[in-house]
Amino acid sequence: MDETATTRRIRADKRRASALAVVLAVQALAAVFFIADVGQDLLLGGVTPHSLLEAIVAAALVIGTAFGALQMRQILIRIRQAETAMSIASGALFELIQARFQDWRLTPSEAEVAMFTLKGLDIADIAQVRGAAQGTVRAQMTKVYAKAKVSGRGQLTSLFIEDLLIASNGRGSAVREEI
Amino acid sequence: MGEPTQGDDGRVWDPLVRLTHWTIALAVVVNGFLIDGDALAHVWIGYTALGLLALRLLWGLIGPDNARFASFPISLSGAARHVAGLTRGEHREYPSHNPLGALMVYALWAMLLLVSVTGVMLDGEPFPEHESAYSQHNDNEEEEDHEGTEVIENMHEVSANLLLLLAVLHVGGVVLESRFSRRNLVRPMIFGDKS
Numbered sequence: 001m002d003e004t005a006t007t008r009r010i011r012a013d014k015r016r017a018s019a020l021a022v023v024l025a026v027q028a029l030a031a032v033f034f035i036a037d038v039g040q041d042l043l044l045g046g047v048t049p050h051s052l053l054e055a056i057v058a059a060a061l062v063i064g065t066a067f068g069a070l071q072m073r074q075i076l077i078r079i080r081q082a083e084t085a086m087s088i089a090s091g092a093l094f095e096l097i098q099a100r101f102q103d104w105r106l107t108p109s110e111a112e113v114a115m116f117t118l119k120g121l122d123i124a125d126i127a128q129v130r131g132a133a134q135g136t137v138r139a140q141m142t143k144v145y146a147k148a149k150v151s152g153r154g155q156l157t158s159l160f161i162e163d164l165l166i167a168s169n170g171r172g173s174a175v176r177e178e179i
Numbered sequence: 180m181g182e183p184t185q186g187d188d189g190r191v192w193d194p195l196v197r198l199t200h201w202t203i204a205l206a207v208v209v210n211g212f213l214i215d216g217d218a219l220a221h222v223w224i225g226y227t228a229l230g231l232l233a234l235r236l237l238w239g240l241i242g243p244d245n246a247r248f249a250s251f252p253i254s255l256s257g258a259a260r261h262v263a264g265l266t267r268g269e270h271r272e273y274p275s276h277n278p279l280g281a282l283m284v285y286a287l288w289a290m291l292l293l294v295s296v297t298g299v300m301l302d303g304e305p306f307p308e309h310e311s312a313y314s315q316h317n318d319n320e321e322e323e324d325h326e327g328t329e330v331i332e333n334m335h336e337v338s339a340n341l342l343l344l345l346a347v348l349h350v351g352g353v354v355l356e357s358r359f360s361r362r363n364l365v366r367p368m369i370f371g372d373k374s
């Protein structure tokens with residue numbers, strides 16, 4: 001599948017989360033060793049400037065680990081949200097396309113050709129995929145454009161983008177009103 | 180055609196859960212079977228396991244939903260229902276550990292905590308500069324309070340054996356659960372995603 005900006009960002013976040021997990025593990029180890037050392041020093045030597053400083057370092061390490069863990073949770077939540085948003089968006093677009101195809105009363109093969117067109121395949125590609133003659137595909141696309149009342153591929157695509165922009169309230173509709 | 184769907188049931192283990200799981204598993208196997216209890220490396224690996232356990236427990240409080248204690252509570256009735264469902268061939272998805280697995284998780288953690296705490300108690304000084312100093316120090320301690328050390332030593336050994344037994348049961352449980360539910364439970368723990 002194509003690498004979009006969103007999937008790239010999700011991948012980068014996943015790498016970041018993995019790296020952070022390793023850093024957190026090292027921090028936790030350091031914290032445990034430090035706490036054991038400080039405990040030993042305090043038991044044997046009592047409170048000295050040295051052991052006090054070590055205790056502060058140990059506490060800082062524990063706090064740092066906790067904050068690192070919180071940050072990691074934020075990254076994981078962001079990954080989850082991006083993935084959910086993407087699947088909702090692609091699901092919504094798909095439903096919208098299906099509904100329009102039904103409105104226009106496209107035949108099953110016209111709908112398939114129209115879907116390939118929206119995905120960016122040209123006539124030769126579609127003919128090859130469907131095992132049909134290019135002339136047949138061209139005729140089917142002409143019918144699709146006629147039923148959708150558009151002049152060509154560009155207008156067909158923009159119909160759906162327009163729908164999505166209207167559906168999303170806020171900026172999308174604001175732009176439309178200005179026009 | 181169609182985009183690869185992901186996160187349908189949210190059953191994904193995050194990197195920290197996976198990392199602590201496998202490193203602790205490695206530490207338990209190495210310390211339990213491969214390294215002699217008197218070796219300095221045994222002490223260091225023990226401390227490492229304790230640190231990783233502490234991190235996982237912290238994660239159980241502030242981590243994402245399916246890593247939190249709240250998403251896999253201790254429930255005997257839930258575990259019994261889960262077993263009954265499995266034998267009837269029912270398939271149920273849980274956002275986190277299944278109720279039976281959750282019992283095992285807590286048992287393993289409790290035992291690991293007991294093993295590492297008794298281990299720390301046995302070892303008065305965790306940071307000897309040299310191995311010779313370490314064994315020398317051990318000899319001294321045995322002379323000092325022989326009885327108390329022996330009790331803790333026995334506890335350490337018994338709980339370590341119990342931990343290994345639980346680990347074997349855990350592996351067996353994962354195999355059986357995978358078989359019954361026809362899902363690969365190991366894959367998400369390695370790669371994070373579901374099979």
